[in-house]
Amino acid sequence: MKASVFIFLISLISAQVIGQVSKEQKVILFNGSTMTFKKNIFTVEKTTFKYIGKKKKTSFDSIKKSVSNLETINNEIVKRKEYDKSKKPDFYYSNFYDLYFFVKTNKDSGDLYPAERVWIVDGKTIN
Amino acid sequence: MSRITNYLTGAFLLFLLLSCTNDSSDKTGKTDSLNQLKEELHLEKFSNVNIAKNVEVNWNNALQTENKDVAIVEFDAKEKFPSKIQSSFLKAEMNYQLISIESEGELKNYFIEVFSYNDSEAYSKTITKLDKFRGVFNVFSLNGQNLGSIAIDHGNAKNISESKTLDFLTETINSFDVSPNITKKIPLCDKTYTQVVEQSEDRYRVVSVGGKILSVEYMDTVVTRTTTILPYPCDGSGDRDAIILQRTAHYYTGDGKSYAGVSGLLDVIITDPSFSNNPCLVAVFTKLGGSPTFQTYLKKFDSKFSVANLKLSVSSTLANNVNAETTSPINYLINIEFNENNLKRPALSIAKTFMHEMIHAEMYRKLLSVAGQPQIQFNANQLNQLRNDYPGLYDYYMRYEFNILPGQNPSDAQHEAMAVHYRDIIVQTLKQFDNSLANETYEALAWEGLKNTIAWKKLPVEKQNNISSIITNFNNQNSNCQ
Numbered sequence: 001m002k003a004s005v006f007i008f009l010i011s012l013i014s015a016q017v018i019g020q021v022s023k024e025q026k027v028i029l030f031n032g033s034t035m036t037f038k039k040n041i042f043t044v045e046k047t048t049f050k051y052i053g054k055k056k057k058t059s060f061d062s063i064k065k066s067v068s069n070l071e072t073i074n075n076e077i078v079k080r081k082e083y084d085k086s087k088k089p090d091f092y093y094s095n096f097y098d099l100y101f102f103v104k105t106n107k108d109s110g111d112l113y114p115a116e117r118v119w120i121v122d123g124k125t126i127n
Numbered sequence: 128m129s130r131i132t133n134y135l136t137g138a139f140l141l142f143l144l145l146s147c148t149n150d151s152s153d154k155t156g157k158t159d160s161l162n163q164l165k166e167e168l169h170l171e172k173f174s175n176v177n178i179a180k181n182v183e184v185n186w187n188n189a190l191q192t193e194n195k196d197v198a199i200v201e202f203d204a205k206e207k208f209p210s211k212i213q214s215s216f217l218k219a220e221m222n223y224q225l226i227s228i229e230s231e232g233e234l235k236n237y238f239i240e241v242f243s244y245n246d247s248e249a250y251s252k253t254i255t256k257l258d259k260f261r262g263v264f265n266v267f268s269l270n271g272q273n274l275g276s277i278a279i280d281h282g283n284a285k286n287i288s289e290s291k292t293l294d295f296l297t298e299t300i301n302s303f304d305v306s307p308n309i310t311k312k313i314p315l316c317d318k319t320y321t322q323v324v325e326q327s328e329d330r331y332r333v334v335s336v337g338g339k340i341l342s343v344e345y346m347d348t349v350v351t352r353t354t355t356i357l358p359y360p361c362d363g364s365g366d367r368d369a370i371i372l373q374r375t376a377h378y379y380t381g382d383g384k385s386y387a388g389v390s391g392l393l394d395v396i397i398t399d400p401s402f403s404n405n406p407c408l409v410a411v412f413t414k415l416g417g418s419p420t421f422q423t424y425l426k427k428f429d430s431k432f433s434v435a436n437l438k439l440s441v442s443s444t445l446a447n448n449v450n451a452e453t454t455s456p457i458n459y460l461i462n463i464e465f466n467e468n469n470l471k472r473p474a475l476s477i478a479k480t481f482m483h484e485m486i487h488a489e490m491y492r493k494l495l496s497v498a499g500q501p502q503i504q505f506n507a508n509q510l511n512q513l514r515n516d517y518p519g520l521y522d523y524y525m526r527y528e529f530n531i532l533p534g535q536n537p538s539d540a541q542h543e544a545m546a547v548h549y550r551d552i553i554v555q556t557l558k559q560f561d562n563s564l565a566n567e568t569y570e571a572l573a574w575e576g577l578k579n580t581i582a583w584k585k586l587p588v589e590k591q592n593n594i595s596s597i598i599t600n601f602n603n604q605n606s607n608c609q
Contacts, residue, residue, distance in 0.1 A: 094507040119504070119529050124455065
């Protein structure tokens with residue numbers, strides 16, 4: 001009995017770990033001319049991402065296979081069977097991907113910022 | 128003979144005994160009444176800081192008067208640090224008094240603040256001899272509730288606040304009026320006065336070692352001067368609402384932010400000096416404090432429980448067509464900013480702006496409570512929580528801001544939600560503010576600020592024109608707040 005409970009727990013934990021690992025890593029290269037990074041928020045064409053966790057010094061080579069952009073990511077999402085077209089693709093980012101922004105600091109390396117899509121309500125209501 | 132003498136002696140002793148008994152019970156009754164008054168009077172609860180901190184009652188000197196079926200007991204009250212009024216038409220000295228009136232077994236107590244006109248004789252420290260007095264009584268309950276004002280002109284009292292709670296006191300004062308019944312005019316409400324209170328405090332240096340005091344040396348005396356400019360409560364301008372607004376705007380606290388009608392709610396919000404120095408906004412805000420609906424919204428920002436703070440301020444740099452702006456929270460602070468240049472509107476229209484902005488503030492507060500951060504940012508999980516906690520707001524934000532699908536136009540989610548679901552709240556508040564108008568006026572005013580919404584655009588053009596016309600007429604036919 002104890003053995004079966006133990007096996008069940010191991011299976012559960014493994015499933016969760018596998019689930020986490022199974023999220024695909026996507027890295028967006030930060031481009032200062034079309035993107036902004038202010039107060040922990042990356043903004044790409046009005047789509048906002050919050051820097052979460054800790055940035056890491058990383059060589060470009062180590063992330064280049066994961067480099068993508070929002071248009072490509074969106075196109076991938078709409079092809080997935082889980083996608084419900086009543087919602088924009090960005091609502092699914094956290095379901096399928098671990099997102100990062102790579103901010104180049106020198107020729108071959110830079111900082112890798114873990115990020116998540118956030119929806120921000122700011123500014124003013126004017127009457 | 129000795130028998131008769133004995134009877135007379137016995138009767139005299141009995142009379143003495145009864146007299147003593149009556150006297151004793153009378154004294155006990157008076158002591159009880161006095162103790163009850165002492166217990167009921169809470170000067171510290173008064174929103175007027177001068178009364179709360181600077182006035183004390185002289186309990187040792189009661190003035191008793193009886194007239195017809197009314198028994199009056201009056202106690203003089205004095206300022207610990209005498210304040211001075213700087214005014215062209217008021218005497219510099221203010222008076223305070225505690226009045227207890229018993230009639231037909233019912234006891235009514237009042238605390239009054241007395242303003243005297245320059246051409247009046249000094250206040251005689253009794254409401255029973257006012258034939259040579261001209262001025263105004265600000266009347267409070269013993270726990271500081273502002274009951275309104277009574278204007279006095281040579282013994283004749285007029286309940287200028289038209290508050291029913293003041294009818295009895297007004298009638299009592301008038302029962303002592305012996306002046307001929309002529310029409311009396313009370314000054315216009317277009318003036319202010321300045322109240323200056325100087326408080327001095329001696330400071331000492333205490334030298335102690337191990338809890339033992341070695342010496343106490345006088346250092347200096349610090350004088351604190353508080354100056355407050357106040358509108359004068361009065362009558363006769365012809366605009367009763369303006370009088371009442373101005374009258375209720377009287378109750379600034381020392382930092383200029385507290386008013387009688389909303390005194391219990393003022394700790395809830397932050398008032399910028401630009402706001403508290405604006406008599407129009409302060410008056411409207413104060414009167415709105417009497418609206419249960421407005422209070423309910425304001426209480427959501429009670430700092431003990433709220434996730435957000437609310438600030439009221441005034442700007443002179445907003446665009447001409449903007450009545451006010453409400454800022455999304457920054458560091459938990461939501462700011463409602465009024466356009467100083469757009470206050471030339473009737474008070475009810477400004478009350479509408481207040482409530483419109485309060486609804487925005489409340490929506491921001493709800494969003495912030497889900498975001499759990501100093502600003503409103505949602506990740507995917509928090510969006511799900513928003514859907515669960517506030518499905519209406521979630522729906523409008525998704526439809527008009529977050530999830531605008533191809534072919535749809537972005538819009539202001541809060542205004543769209545307000546146009547469909549919150550106009551009734553605005554109408555209700557406006558009725559509580561002033562219930563003298565036709566329903567269609569409130570309905571029309573509630574549309575102001577919502578004319579860019581889909582709900583407005585769906586209205587038939589004739590209805591839109593009718594609403595706009597009602598608003599225009601209302602604005603033209605009523606006097607402006609500022």
